[in-house]
Amino acid sequence: MAELLQVTAPLLIRHPDGTRHIMVERFAHPEGILYFEPFWHLHRPAARAIHLARGGIRGEGPWRLGEAVITVLGCQGSDPGMAALYAEWQAFLQSGAPGYPATAAIHALAREQGAICPD
Template identity: 75%
Template sequence: MAELLQVTAPLLIRYPDGSRHVMAERFAHPDGILYFQPFWHLCRPASQAIHLVRGELRGEGPWKLGDAVITVLGCQGTDPDMAAVHAEWQAFIRSGAPGYPGPDAIRALACQHGACQD
């Protein structure tokens, strides 16, 4: 799982029902992977955009996690809708990310969702 968590390229998760999300933040969880969608901090409650995907992580990219598949987001026309979401997220981050919590606060929130099992 460490390899997936160390990937710096944008990642996309696809579910069997066809839904998909860009993974803005991601953390190891005892039951799988916890991830935050872009702009999660603007959702009320934020937990609407924080997801736990349960299952054993398999593969070396693309990865299979439970019934979901995680791939590197193809930004050159392979998934233009999700590439646009990622581009908007990156522009927000480059602008200084006003109102976005710092790394310690994000990690604390992930821990509240069970991701920190030190």
């Protein structure tokens, strides 16, 4: 799992029901991976955009996590809609990310959800 969590490229997860999300924050979890969608902090409640993908990780990219498939965004078939969302996210971050929580607060929230992350 460590290799997947160390990837710095944007990752896209596709669930068996067809739901897709970009994983902008991701953390090891005893049951799989806890991840946050772009602009998760603007959702009310924020938990609507924080997800636990359950299962063991298989592969070296693309990866399988339970029944979900994780790919590098833009690989394995381009997805213009998700690429545009990621570009918007990057522009937000480059603008100084107004209102985005500090790393310590993000880690605290992830730990509240059972994630394993640094202090």
